[in-house]
Amino acid sequence: xxxxxxxxxxxxxxxxxxxxxxxxxxxxxxxxxxxxxxxxxxxxxxxxxxxxxxxxxxxxxxxxxxxxxxxxxxxxxxxxxxxxxxxxxxxxxxxxxxxxxxxxxxxxxxxxxxxxxxxxxxxxxxxxxxxxxxxxxxxxxxxxxxxxxxxxxxxxxxxxxxxxxxxxxxxxxxxxxxxxxxxxxxxxxxxxxxxxxxxxxxxxxxxxxxxxxxxxxxxxxxxxxxxxxxxxxxxxxxxxxxxxxxxxxxxxxxxxxxxxxxxxxxxxxxxxxxxxxxxxxxxxxxxxxxxxxxxxxxxxxxxxxxxxxxxxxxxxxxxxxxx
Amino acid sequence: xxxxxxxxxxxxxxxxxxxxxxxxxxxxxxxxxxxxxxxxxxxxxxxxxxxxxxxxxxxxxxxxxxxxxxxxxxxxxxxxxxxxxxxxxxxxxxxxxxxxxxxxxxxxxxxxxxxxxxxxxxxxxxxxxxxxxxxxxxxxxxxxxxxxxxxxxxxxxxxxxxxxxxxxxxxxxxxxxxxxxxxxxxxxxxxxxxxxxxxxxxxxxxxxxxxxxxxxxxxxxxxxxxxxxxxxxxxxxxxxxxxxxxxxxxxxxxxxxxxxxxxxxxxxxxxxxxxxxxxxxxxxxxxxxxxxxxxxxxxxxxxxxxxxxxxxxxxxxxxxxxxxxxxxxxxxxxxxxxxxxxxxxxxxxxxxxxxxxxxxxxxxxxxxxxxxxxxxxxxxxxxxxxxxxxxxxxxxxxxxxxxxxxxxxxxxxxxxxxxx
Numbered sequence: 001x002x003x004x005x006x007x008x009x010x011x012x013x014x015x016x017x018x019x020x021x022x023x024x025x026x027x028x029x030x031x032x033x034x035x036x037x038x039x040x041x042x043x044x045x046x047x048x049x050x051x052x053x054x055x056x057x058x059x060x061x062x063x064x065x066x067x068x069x070x071x072x073x074x075x076x077x078x079x080x081x082x083x084x085x086x087x088x089x090x091x092x093x094x095x096x097x098x099x100x101x102x103x104x105x106x107x108x109x110x111x112x113x114x115x116x117x118x119x120x121x122x123x124x125x126x127x128x129x130x131x132x133x134x135x136x137x138x139x140x141x142x143x144x145x146x147x148x149x150x151x152x153x154x155x156x157x158x159x160x161x162x163x164x165x166x167x168x169x170x171x172x173x174x175x176x177x178x179x180x181x182x183x184x185x186x187x188x189x190x191x192x193x194x195x196x197x198x199x200x201x202x203x204x205x206x207x208x209x210x211x212x213x214x215x216x217x218x219x220x221x222x223x224x225x226x227x228x229x230x231x232x233x234x235x236x237x238x239x240x241x242x243x244x245x246x247x248x249x250x251x252x253x254x255x256x257x258x259x260x261x262x263x264x265x266x267x268x269x270x271x272x273x274x275x276x277x278x279x280x281x282x283x284x285x286x287x288x289x290x291x292x293x294x295x296x297x298x299x300x301x302x303x304x305x306x307x308x309x310x311x312x313x314x315x316x317x318x319x320x321x322x323x
Numbered sequence: 324x325x326x327x328x329x330x331x332x333x334x335x336x337x338x339x340x341x342x343x344x345x346x347x348x349x350x351x352x353x354x355x356x357x358x359x360x361x362x363x364x365x366x367x368x369x370x371x372x373x374x375x376x377x378x379x380x381x382x383x384x385x386x387x388x389x390x391x392x393x394x395x396x397x398x399x400x401x402x403x404x405x406x407x408x409x410x411x412x413x414x415x416x417x418x419x420x421x422x423x424x425x426x427x428x429x430x431x432x433x434x435x436x437x438x439x440x441x442x443x444x445x446x447x448x449x450x451x452x453x454x455x456x457x458x459x460x461x462x463x464x465x466x467x468x469x470x471x472x473x474x475x476x477x478x479x480x481x482x483x484x485x486x487x488x489x490x491x492x493x494x495x496x497x498x499x500x501x502x503x504x505x506x507x508x509x510x511x512x513x514x515x516x517x518x519x520x521x522x523x524x525x526x527x528x529x530x531x532x533x534x535x536x537x538x539x540x541x542x543x544x545x546x547x548x549x550x551x552x553x554x555x556x557x558x559x560x561x562x563x564x565x566x567x568x569x570x571x572x573x574x575x576x577x578x579x580x581x582x583x584x585x586x587x588x589x590x591x592x593x594x595x596x597x598x599x600x601x602x603x604x605x606x607x608x609x610x611x612x613x614x615x616x617x618x619x620x621x622x623x624x625x626x627x628x629x630x631x632x633x634x635x636x637x638x639x640x641x642x643x644x645x646x647x648x649x650x651x652x653x654x655x656x657x658x659x660x661x662x663x664x665x666x667x668x669x670x671x672x673x674x675x676x677x678x679x680x681x682x683x684x685x686x687x688x689x690x691x692x693x694x695x696x697x698x699x700x701x702x703x704x705x706x707x708x709x710x711x712x713x714x715x716x717x718x719x720x721x722x723x724x725x726x727x728x729x730x731x732x733x734x735x736x737x738x739x740x741x742x743x
Contacts, residue, residue, distance in 0.1 A: 040482075041482060041484060041487070042480065042481075042482020042483055042484045043482070060484075062482065062483070062484030062485065063484055063485050064484060064485060064524060065485075065527075066485070066524070066527040066528045066530070066531035067531060070487070070488045102487060102488065103488055103489075104436075104437045104438055104440075104488050104489045104492055105435075105436045105437060105438045106435050106436065106437075107435055107436050150373065150480075151373075151509075151512075152371075152372060152373020152374070153373055154372055154373045154392070154394045155394050155395075155397075157372075157433060158401065158433070158434060158435055159434075159435045162435065179481075179512050181511075181512050181584070181586075182481070182509045182511060182512035184582055184583060184584055185584075185585065194394060197396070197397055198397040200397075201397035201398060202397065250514055251514060252511070252513075252514055252515075252586075252587070252589075253514075253515055253589070253595060253596050253597075254511070254587045254588065254589040254590070254596050255584065255586040255587020255588075255589075256586060256587070257586045258586070261585075263585045264585050264586055
């Protein structure tokens with residue numbers, strides 16, 4: 001609604017209750033959020049997801065026995081949970097990718113992941129295009145991909161660069177520095193700078209994106225988030241006692257890390273970003289940006305292939321006529 | 324004075340000494356000589372980039388061997404293969420000189436495809452063995468420099484789960500060629516319990532794949548204190564280490580080597596915080612000589628025998644028999660005679676063969692000649708017959724050729740032929 005003259009009302013009508021009507025409808029339907037975790041084994045992916053949503057959602061899939069053989073390919077493990085908070089129902093799908101980057105030769109270990117993401121888009125597209133489609137299509141498209149970076153302190157590894165580039169084309173990527181309690185604050189800042197420089201150099205576009213529709217404060221918020229990315233996090237499902245209170249944290253030989261303390265790690269920022277401020281935006285961006293791009297590419301390809309078929313048929317007919 | 328019992332002494336009689344001779348001073352002489360010559364030690368560090376290898380080396384020897392790492396900017400070319408870089412330093416402590424060489428392996432496990440990343444490392448270790456072997460085989464062996472790798476510190480990522488495929492593969496390929504000492508890098512990120520479980524799993528993996536790592540060996544002759552120390556060291560293998568070449572202030576005001584976090588300070592030299600002290604003790608203070616000996620007596624010897632056998636040098640066991648020179652000469656002469664006789668026989672055979680060949684050839688040509696001769700004779704006979712025939716005809720006045728005779732007469736006499 002641009003600079004349009006608002007017509008004055010002579011009496012209270014009551015259409016402002018539409019927001020509450022929408023809300024009650026949405027509350028009945030519930031929300032759907034699909035998040036994927038990608039990273040080397042042992043970086044604390046499962047722990048972080050469980051910490052983010054304060055519940056035991058996924059199991060760590062590390063190899064624990066000597067006679068177990070290590071995974072030879074990346075497997076995709078979706079797990080579905082229903083969580084409720086203040087009457088708001090959230091259907092949470094967590095997709096784990098064990099085996100990524102673990103082998104000696106990791107060429108194309110990202111293929112199963114990209115394929116899975118595209119398959120979800122394609123399933124949604126098919127449901128959309130059927131003549132008799134469901135009222136509400138269940139959305140299995142990945143809304144957010146948490147990419148875990150090894151806390152080496154140097155920079156991104158070649159495999160990280162390759163995979164992040166490929167992922168950023170099809171899904172919202174949120175990079176995260178795993179096990180950041182192995183970096184001192186100075187090392188952490190330096191590491192983040194280097195990662196940001198590398199991402200810029202390789203043209204990796206990470207969420208959040210800029211859009212003209214955003215207002216001033218939203219843009220500011222996005223700027224702040226972008227200055228924090230990648231988030232340096234520590235995850236923990238266990239509680240430790242700090243100042244007489246039970247908090248989630250880790251007790252080392254030399255100190256106690258409080259996961260919710262902003263001076264210790266950036267877990268709080270990540271959680272607020274994912275759940276409190278940008279949850280809706282993540283879902284919307286997936287639909288508006290990635291899904292639309294996929295859809296237009298598919299439909300164009302369909303049109304091209306059908307027009308090619310038509311041309312081939314016509315050529316055949318002409319040949320038959322001539323002969 | 325009684326002699327110290329040495330279990331490996333040859334079966335001689337233990338004598339009781341009747342006075343002080345003074346060879347108890349031998350260890351001191353050895354000591355003086357070693358100090359004079361100086362020591363050398365070569366260690367190799369292997370592990371993914373960013374695990375703190377250079378920092379740990381600097382911390383171990385309290386000497387800034389490696390300068391601060393220059394991380395390449397995004398646009399710079401990254402190397403495509405594992406490189407082998409070695410740095411040397413001469414350090415001295417209390418009059419004892421040590422030539423320390425550290426071999427770094429940047430690029431190991433850093434690529435997308437790490438197949439064969441151990442190959443350059445294995446090649447490097449073997450080439451050092453080859454260099455030493457070659458020196459040993461020289462005519463003038465006065466100057467033997469030992470560049471062989473005495474210890475290999477393998478850095479394990481602190482994942483908390485178990486060894487990764489590349490860790491297992493590397494260790495399997497190298498444990499027979501070098502003393503493997505696995506260390507858990509950046510262990511300040513793990514809790515006590517996690518470290519304990521992780522170590523158990525690593526040892527289980529190592530046992531499962533029959534990998535031989537270096538365990539500080541202890542001997543019965545040593546005193547209880549040393550034995551107790553050794554046991555403590557062995558219990559902590561693999562060492563969970565933290566490295567730091569910087570000084571920080573602790574909460575109670577001390578200045579120590581360590582890392583300062585918002586939640587606490589970890590001290591590198593504090594045994595309660597990490598196993599760095601034990602690693603240093605094993606590597607430098609108690610078992611450096613052990614490592615060198617093991618490299619020379621076991622690993623190098625194994626490599627050497629395998630290599631010589633592969634080159635076709637067979638073990639000549641007759642070398643160990645007692646040799647009688649006269650018998651040997653007679654043996655040699657007999658051998659020589661036998662050889663000569665054999666050669667004679669061979670030559671005879673060859674001669675006979677050649678003769679037979681020549682005979683056969685000559686026979687063949689003889690036959691050919693006969694055949695030709697006959698042919699020509701027959702041809703001649705035929706000609707003679709023809710000629711005689713012609714002669715008779717001429718003599719009897721008959722025409723040479725019957726048809727021509729008929730026409731010469733001018734007419735053909737019917738029914739009346741002058742031919743006979």
